[in-house]
Amino acid sequence: MTNNEPKLTKKQQAILEAATELFAEKGYAGTSTSEIAMKAEVAEGTIFKHFKSKKGLLLAIVSPLMMRFLAPMIKKDMEKVLDQEFEHFQDLIRAMIENRKEFIKNNLPLLRILIQEIPFHPELKEQFIESIGKDLFERMEGIVRFYQDKGQLVDMNPDVIIRTIASSILSYVVMRYVLLPEANWDEEEVEIERIIQILKSGVMQ
16 A cells, blocks of 8 residues: 555455455355455445445455556566576476466465456456556567577467467466366376477467
8 A cells, every 4th residue: 555545444454354355255246245244343334335335345355456466466476487588488388387376376365356256347357457468468479479480389470379378377277276276186297288288289389
């Protein structure tokens, strides 16, 4: 929180913490304001006084989360990988998966809310793209062209390659660590090599 932003009262902080925990556990649609009020130990009317609606409460959690917390952290984490020089593109893929895995494990409750709710709230999707997507996309486009010049990626529109790679990595990491951690997964090294083999049959040479 910056000096220009109003400080949260103890009741507002308690409401946000309770809502974050319940949204992560039960989802936005599955959580009632009465449950949030009970967990925060406030009257239900206090929620509407400070946040107007349950949707307002969700935006109060996720919007600042993306703008002040997630966006800088994701960019910083990704730059650690993208600033390195990898001889082979598949080594970059391995590093990106490892990086995303650790990030998700360290920020699981907030990311679960983001993943669950972005498809249903267009304003969250727009904020995510604006605060996170554009800068990283430009970096990745340059990296894709670099490996294309080295003959390690197919001669294809970089946008298509980036979408293919992003969907492969994110679907694995999100499914394994957020949505279905209890599933019968193979050893991580086996799963990662499987992703690389899939990418080899599509965009890698």
